[in-house]
Amino acid sequence: MPYDAMNGESDxxxxxxxxxxxxxxxxxxxQRLGPxxxxxxxxxxxxxxxxxxxxxxxxxxxxxxxxxxxxxEAKVSTWLYRVVSNLCIxxxxxxxxxAVDIDDxxxxxxxxxxxxxxxxxxxxxxxxxxALDALPMRQxxxxxxxxxxxxxxxEIAGIMDLxxxxxxxxxxxxxxxxxxxxxxxxxxxxxxxx
Amino acid sequence: xxxxxxxxxxxxTLASLFxxxxxxxxxxxxxxxxxxxxxxxxxQPAPRPAVPAAPAPRRRSGWRExxxxxxxxxxxxxxxxxxxTGVWIGIASxxxxxxxxxxxxxxxxxxxxxxxxxxxxxxxx
Numbered sequence: 001m002p003y004d005a006m007n008g009e010s011d012x013x014x015x016x017x018x019x020x021x022x023x024x025x026x027x028x029x030x031q032r033l034g035p036x037x038x039x040x041x042x043x044x045x046x047x048x049x050x051x052x053x054x055x056x057x058x059x060x061x062x063x064x065x066x067x068x069x070x071x072x073e074a075k076v077s078t079w080l081y082r083v084v085s086n087l088c089i090x091x092x093x094x095x096x097x098x099a100v101d102i103d104d105x106x107x108x109x110x111x112x113x114x115x116x117x118x119x120x121x122x123x124x125x126x127x128x129x130x131a132l133d134a135l136p137m138r139q140x141x142x143x144x145x146x147x148x149x150x151x152x153x154x155e156i157a158g159i160m161d162l163x164x165x166x167x168x169x170x171x172x173x174x175x176x177x178x179x180x181x182x183x184x185x186x187x188x189x190x191x192x193x194x
Numbered sequence: 195x196x197x198x199x200x201x202x203x204x205x206x207t208l209a210s211l212f213x214x215x216x217x218x219x220x221x222x223x224x225x226x227x228x229x230x231x232x233x234x235x236x237x238q239p240a241p242r243p244a245v246p247a248a249p250a251p252r253r254r255s256g257w258r259e260x261x262x263x264x265x266x267x268x269x270x271x272x273x274x275x276x277x278x279t280g281v282w283i284g285i286a287s288x289x290x291x292x293x294x295x296x297x298x299x300x301x302x303x304x305x306x307x308x309x310x311x312x313x314x315x316x317x318x319x
Contacts, residue, residue: 018234018238019239020239020241020242021238021239021240021241021242022241023235023238026231026234026235026238027231027234029234030227030230030231030234031227034222034226034227034230035219035221035222035227038220038221038222038226039219039220039221039222042220043220048220051220052222052226055222055230056226056229056230056233059230059233059234060233060237063233063234063237063238064237066239067239128211128212128214128215146201146204147201147204147205147208147212147215148212148215148216148219150198150201150216171204172204175204175205175206175208178208179206179207179208182208182211
């Protein structure tokens with residue numbers, strides 16, 4: 001099947017085609033899932049190089065799981081978010097247990113908007129990432145999945161192995177903590193008058 | 195209320211900040227994407243060989259089934275021979291049988307009877 005024809009296929013159908021040896025499916029899955037895995041890892045870790053490593057490891061696990069994947073057992077995206085999240089939490093635990101890394105600072109992504117908006121966008125992004133980094137791991141995970149990845153609470157519950165109520169509680173506490181952390185920077189970030 | 199509306203309501207004063215962050219989503223480099231594609235292809239199982247179509251099951255005719263039920267060709271040959279003998283007996287002239295019965299009927303009967311009069315006497319019959 002040609003690559004373009006695969007754009008309308010579900011992740012699960014693409015994974016089945018990948019396991020059957022269709023090269024176009026491999027390319028389509030990388031284009032679809034690569035940025036998602038990387039983006040989530042970046043938001044969790046705030047570090048580009050680490051996010052690349054984590055996303056690569058998660059994708060590698062997906063490719064190896066593909067031949068034994070049973071249709072209807074799990075959603076590919078949920079599975080991938082879960083693996084990325086767990087790998088990120090492992091790294092964050094190691095980080096906290098080890099020496100402080102001076103490079104552990106959020107690196108801006110590759111936005112290309114113009115002038116002032118770009119500067120403010122980067123300032124906001126940096127500030128939010130710093131505030132996210134200060135949250136407890138599970139709160140950060142829930143807030144990122146809910147408010148940055150845009151997932152539903154039941155999806156997040158599946159990823160985090162929690163009940164929906166627990167997810168709602170985690171995101172609520174995370175938002176409250178973020179508001180406190182960013183309270184003094186509203187004017188600087190240009191969102192107090194939004 | 196849609197999921198997006200619900201989420202924006204939850205976000206409250208942080209809504210614009212989250213919205214900005216969603217727009218400036220971290221994007222992987224082209225080099226990393228190319229490496230991921232190469233890795234995916236490297237890990238991909240080999241294409242499955244085309245499976246030849248299974249041959250259609252052979253249809254068994256009713257005659258073959260009947261032949262099998264009778265026990266195959268030898269049994270049917272025996273049956274045919276018995277039938278032919280029966281037909282011959284049926285159409286053959288009755289003189290032959292009469293001759294056989296009248297020529298020496300007692301000796302013929304004793305020849306046909308596997309037990310003799312002596313045997314019956316010994317058995318008390």
